[in-house]
Amino acid sequence: xxxxxxxxxxxxxxxxxxxxxxxxxxxxxxxxxxxxxxxxxxxxxxxxxxxxxxxxxxxxxxxxxxxxxxxxxxxxxxxxxxxxxxxxxxxxxxxxxxxxxxxxxxxxxxxxxxxxxxxxxxxxxxxxxxxxxxxxxxxxxxxxxxxxxxxxxxxxxxxxxxxxxxxxxxxxxxxxxxxxxxxxxxxxxxxxxxxxxxxxxxxxxxxxxxxxxxxxxxxxxxxxxxxxxxxxxxxxxxxxxxxxxxxxxxxxxxxxxxxxxxxxxxxxxxxxxxxxxxxxxxxxxxxxxxxxxxxxxxxxxxxxxxxxxxxxx
Amino acid sequence: xxxxxxxxxxxxxxxxxxxxxxxxxxxxxxxxxxxxxxxxxxxxxxxxxxxxxxxxxxxxxxxxxxxxxxxxxxxxxxxxxxxxxxxxxxxxxxxxxxxxxxxxxxxxxxxxxxxxxxxxxxxxxxxxxxxxxxxxxxxxxxxxxxxxxxxxxxxxxxxxxxxxxxxxxxxxxxxxxxxxxxxxxxxxxxxxxxxxxxxxxxxxxxxxxxxxxxxxxxxxxxxxxxxxxxxxxxxxxxxxxxxxxxxxxxxxxxxxxxxxxxxxxxxxxxxxxxxxxxxxxxxxxxxxxxxxxxxxxxxxxxxxxxxxxxxxxxxxxxxxxxxxxxxxxxxxxxxx
Numbered sequence: 001x002x003x004x005x006x007x008x009x010x011x012x013x014x015x016x017x018x019x020x021x022x023x024x025x026x027x028x029x030x031x032x033x034x035x036x037x038x039x040x041x042x043x044x045x046x047x048x049x050x051x052x053x054x055x056x057x058x059x060x061x062x063x064x065x066x067x068x069x070x071x072x073x074x075x076x077x078x079x080x081x082x083x084x085x086x087x088x089x090x091x092x093x094x095x096x097x098x099x100x101x102x103x104x105x106x107x108x109x110x111x112x113x114x115x116x117x118x119x120x121x122x123x124x125x126x127x128x129x130x131x132x133x134x135x136x137x138x139x140x141x142x143x144x145x146x147x148x149x150x151x152x153x154x155x156x157x158x159x160x161x162x163x164x165x166x167x168x169x170x171x172x173x174x175x176x177x178x179x180x181x182x183x184x185x186x187x188x189x190x191x192x193x194x195x196x197x198x199x200x201x202x203x204x205x206x207x208x209x210x211x212x213x214x215x216x217x218x219x220x221x222x223x224x225x226x227x228x229x230x231x232x233x234x235x236x237x238x239x240x241x242x243x244x245x246x247x248x249x250x251x252x253x254x255x256x257x258x259x260x261x262x263x264x265x266x267x268x269x270x271x272x273x274x275x276x277x278x279x280x281x282x283x284x285x286x287x288x289x290x291x292x293x294x295x296x297x298x299x300x301x302x303x304x305x306x307x308x309x310x311x312x313x
Numbered sequence: 314x315x316x317x318x319x320x321x322x323x324x325x326x327x328x329x330x331x332x333x334x335x336x337x338x339x340x341x342x343x344x345x346x347x348x349x350x351x352x353x354x355x356x357x358x359x360x361x362x363x364x365x366x367x368x369x370x371x372x373x374x375x376x377x378x379x380x381x382x383x384x385x386x387x388x389x390x391x392x393x394x395x396x397x398x399x400x401x402x403x404x405x406x407x408x409x410x411x412x413x414x415x416x417x418x419x420x421x422x423x424x425x426x427x428x429x430x431x432x433x434x435x436x437x438x439x440x441x442x443x444x445x446x447x448x449x450x451x452x453x454x455x456x457x458x459x460x461x462x463x464x465x466x467x468x469x470x471x472x473x474x475x476x477x478x479x480x481x482x483x484x485x486x487x488x489x490x491x492x493x494x495x496x497x498x499x500x501x502x503x504x505x506x507x508x509x510x511x512x513x514x515x516x517x518x519x520x521x522x523x524x525x526x527x528x529x530x531x532x533x534x535x536x537x538x539x540x541x542x543x544x545x546x547x548x549x550x551x552x553x554x555x556x557x558x559x560x561x562x563x564x565x566x567x568x569x570x571x572x573x574x575x576x577x578x579x580x581x582x583x584x585x586x587x588x589x590x591x592x593x594x595x596x597x598x599x600x601x602x603x604x605x606x607x608x609x610x611x612x613x614x615x616x617x618x619x620x621x622x623x624x625x626x627x628x629x630x631x632x633x634x635x636x637x638x639x640x641x642x643x644x645x646x647x648x649x
Binding site: 162163164247248270274279 | 498500508517518
C-alpha cells in the first residue's frame with residue numbers, strides 16, 4: 001500500500017489529532033519543568049546547585065536544606081531493589097516461557113500482572129504492619145548473624161534491626177517492580193524464534209543451555225528495556241516506601257538504618273512546610289529528582305541504542 | 314461505551330450546575346488534625362441550617378497558603394500564626410478547638426499512668442542524653458517501678474505535623490538545651506530515634522519495638538488505650554492526661570485577642586494543667602466580611618452546640634470564657 005497523495009479530510013484530521021496528542025506530552029513535560037524551576041528559584045538562589053546537592057543537612061528549623069541524604073537514599077533503594085528484583089523477575093519469565101507446563105502459564109502470568117495492579121498505598125500499609133515486623137524479628141537478625149559476620153559486609157548490617165530501614169524499603173520496592181520486569185522479559189523471551197531453540201535442542205543442548213545461550217542472548221535488549229522501565233518506577237515510587245523508611249535525613253552505611261528518599265521527603269513534608277524557603281527547597285528536591293530520572297532514562301536509552309546497533313550488525 | 318460516556322458527560326454538567334447554584338456552601342481548607350470534629354459539626358450544622366461545609370484536610374501549610382491566596386473562605390492551622398504574619402497578609406485568627414499530646418511508653422510491667430516523667434527527663438531522652446530506662450534520674454521519679462537496664466528506643470513522627478510542632482515547642486520552652494540544639498517546628502532534625510508516619514506509625518513502632526517511648530495525639534492514645542505517662546507540670550504536680558487537666562490548661566492559658574489569640578498552650582500555669590496542649594486555629598481574610606460572617610456563624614453554632622460531639626471524638630472544647638473573648642474579637646472586627 002502506498003500512501004495516497006490526495007489527502008482526504010478524515011486522514012488529515014487523524015494526522016492532526018495524533019500530532020496534537022504527542023506534542024501535548026512535550027508541552028506538559030516542559031510545563032512541569034518550568035513550574036519546578038519557578039517554584040524552587042528561591043532555594044536555587046540561596047543554596048546554589050552544588051552546595052544543595054552536596055549538603056547532607058536538612059534542618060527545617062534552622063532553614064538549612066541539602067539534597068545529599070535524600071539523593072543517597074533514592075539511589076541505594078533503587079539499586080538494591082533492582083538487585084533483588086531482576087534475578088527473580090528473569091527467573092519468573094524463564095519459568096513461564098520455557099519450563100512451566102501450559103496449564104500453569106496462564107495463572108502465573110495473571111497473578112504477576114495482578115501484582116502490578118495493587119495500589120502502592122496497600123504495599124505501604126502491608127509493609128508497615130506485616131513486612132517490617134518480619135524483617136525486624138527474623139530476617140534482619142539472621143542477616144546480621146550470617147552476612148554481618150563477614151568483614152566487608154559487617155558495615156552493611158550494623159545497628160539494631162527495627163524493620164524501618166533501607167533494606168525493608170528495598171524489598172517492598174523490589175516486589176513492586178518485579179511485575180514490570182517479569183512481564184516485559186516474558187514477552188521478550190517469547191520473541192525467540194522456535195526454530196532457533198529447536199535447533200539448539202536438536203544439537204543436544206539442555207534446557208539450561210538453551211536458556212543461557214539462546215533465549216537470553218536473543219532477548220537481552222528486551223529484558224534491559226524492562227529493567228529500565230522498572231528503574232523509573234523504583235526511583236519515583238512514594239507511598240510504599242514512605243511508611244517503612246522513617247524519613248531520617250542521614251547518610252548511613254548500614255542498610256538497617258532509617259533514611260529518606262526524595263519522594264518520601266516530599267510526601268511527608270510537603271503539606272506542613274511552613275516557611276517559603278522550606279517549600280521552595282522541597283520543589284528544588286523535586287526538580288533534582290526530575291533531572292535525575294531524566295538522566296538515568298537518557299543513559300539507559302543510549303545503551304539500548306548502542307546495543308541495538310551492535311546487535312543488528 | 315459511547316452512550317455511557319455521553320450519560321456521564323450530561324451527569325457531570327448537571328452536577329456542576331447544581332453545585333454552582335448552591336451558594337450556601339462554606340469552603341475551608343487546612344489542618345488534618347481537627348478534620349474529624351469539623352466534619353461531625355458540619356454534618357449537624359447542615360441538618361440544622363442547610364448550609365454545607367466543604368473542608369479539605371490538606372495540612373496546615375496548605376491551609377495557610379490557600380487563605381493567603383484567598384482561594385478558600387477560611388484556612389485552618391494547627392500552629393498559631395504570629396500577629397506580624399497575620400498583619401502582613403491581612404488575616405484574622407481565632408482558636409476553634411483544642412487537643413493535646415501525650416507520651417506513650419512500652420516497657421514490660423509498666424501500665425498506663427504509672428511512669429512519672431518531668432520535662433528535663435523527656436528532653437534528655439529525646440536528645441539522646443538519657444539512653445537507659447534505669448537511669449538514675451528516671452529511677453528517682455519512679456521508685457515503685459522496676460525499670461530494666463535496656464536501651465530507650467525513641468519514636469517520633471517522620472512526616473511534618475502540628476503534633477510535632479506542639480511537642481517540640483513544649484521541649485523548647487521547658488529546656489534550653491533542646492532549644493539550642495534542635496528548636497521547634499512541624500518537622501525538626503531529630504538527634505535520635507526512628508520516625509513513624511502519622512500517629513498510627515508512631516503508636517505501631519512504640520508497641521512493637523519494646524522499651525520505647527513516643528508522642529501521639531491525646532485522642533489517638535485514648536482510643537487505642539496506649540500506656541501514657543504522667544508529666545510534671547510547671548507548678549510541680551504530676552498530672553495525667555484527661556479532659557480535666559486539658560481544660561485546666563486551657564483555662565489558665567493566656568489567649569489574648571489583641572495578639573489574635575497567638576499562643577502555644579504548653580507549660581500552662583494551672584495547678585492541674587497538662588503541659589503539652591494546643592489549640593487549632595481558623596484564619597480569615599480580613600477584607601472579605603461576607604465570607605467571614607458565614608464562617609463565624611458556623612463556628613458560633615459549633616461553640617454553642619458542638620461541645621458534646623467534640624468530647625465524643627476526644628477533642629477538648631474551648632472554655633466558655635475563651636468563647637466569649639472570641640465573640641468579642643469577632644464583634645470588634647465587624648463580622649459577628
